[in-house]
Amino acid sequence: MEDPKKAKAIVILAIDPGTRFCGYAIAAQTGNHTGVCAHGCLIFKAQKPLPERLLEFHDAIETLIKEWHIDKIAIETPFLGKNAQNFLKLGYLRGIIYLLAQRHRVFIEEFTPRSVKQQIAGFGGASKEQVACMVHTLLPRLGPQVLREDETDALAIALCCLWKNRIQSAL
Amino acid sequence: MEDPKKAKAIVILAIDPGTRFCGYAIAAQTGNHTGVCAHGCLIFKAQKPLPERLLEFHDAIETLIKEWHIDKIAIETPFLGKNAQNFLKLGYLRGIIYLLAQRHRVFIEEFTPRSVKQQIAGFGGASKEQVACMVHTLLPRLGPQVLREDETDALAIALCCLWKNRIQSAL
Numbered sequence: 001m002e003d004p005k006k007a008k009a010i011v012i013l014a015i016d017p018g019t020r021f022c023g024y025a026i027a028a029q030t031g032n033h034t035g036v037c038a039h040g041c042l043i044f045k046a047q048k049p050l051p052e053r054l055l056e057f058h059d060a061i062e063t064l065i066k067e068w069h070i071d072k073i074a075i076e077t078p079f080l081g082k083n084a085q086n087f088l089k090l091g092y093l094r095g096i097i098y099l100l101a102q103r104h105r106v107f108i109e110e111f112t113p114r115s116v117k118q119q120i121a122g123f124g125g126a127s128k129e130q131v132a133c134m135v136h137t138l139l140p141r142l143g144p145q146v147l148r149e150d151e152t153d154a155l156a157i158a159l160c161c162l163w164k165n166r167i168q169s170a171l
Numbered sequence: 172m173e174d175p176k177k178a179k180a181i182v183i184l185a186i187d188p189g190t191r192f193c194g195y196a197i198a199a200q201t202g203n204h205t206g207v208c209a210h211g212c213l214i215f216k217a218q219k220p221l222p223e224r225l226l227e228f229h230d231a232i233e234t235l236i237k238e239w240h241i242d243k244i245a246i247e248t249p250f251l252g253k254n255a256q257n258f259l260k261l262g263y264l265r266g267i268i269y270l271l272a273q274r275h276r277v278f279i280e281e282f283t284p285r286s287v288k289q290q291i292a293g294f295g296g297a298s299k300e301q302v303a304c305m306v307h308t309l310l311p312r313l314g315p316q317v318l319r320e321d322e323t324d325a326l327a328i329a330l331c332c333l334w335k336n337r338i339q340s341a342l
Contacts, residue, residue: 051270087259087262090259093266099225
């Protein structure tokens, strides 16, 4: 059996996309060791036209993929809420994510919002605040800093992806 | 007044986007002269995963923009039909169009499907067949060749964009 210490790291980029705020988290798994390497929130100015923000989103995500040698992108599956225009904008961002994943040969892993809440907070109907609270409990190194919900959502997705990977690699 | 003969050509790329078939038409206006330069239909194999088709779509549209020195992209405004997944896929493609437009400094002009039908076929509730029939009447040089509806739709959008430009430049 391969020594887990010598196993190549799997680097995950979790994204909670938005045309104003986009949370992201980078997590890695090397053998049995897992951890969050970086996290943040991209901010796109509301005054800028949508195409300009989409290009900024594309370039920022591409930079993260290249700099961190991303193997896997984790995102939530979209659902049509009350606002069809928001759903369409989410489509714009997801189209760019798919494009980048294909160009850089990165695998995409999708999680339903319900399953993320279930795994992080214990039940599928958890609020964003409850998810954020649990993310801080699960990742004590985050410290007392207040993060945007977009960022804690991305961290939650990253944790789900890490756990799924660990289960798969343990099988 | 500037001599229209010396006026720079405005080159339009009209797109009817789809993840299986994508119609396009290239039209140009130089002074009072207008015409369709090229048209076609991009075909993406159904067996290929969506990210692969999106990258092919991106590369094909980027090639058209560069080769024809496109100034303006004309597309229809999207509307949420019965199938939310199709609406989302349209979002993927539109996100890529916006991205390319921003990267290559191309202006985007949008037309509602109703206004395209109104202008081409005379009424907003016209069928795709009626639009196709009128496109052949308006562009007799197309000859008797049978075109896919995606292609005639793109030609119809290109004509609407040309007419709008002519009206604007005549003012």
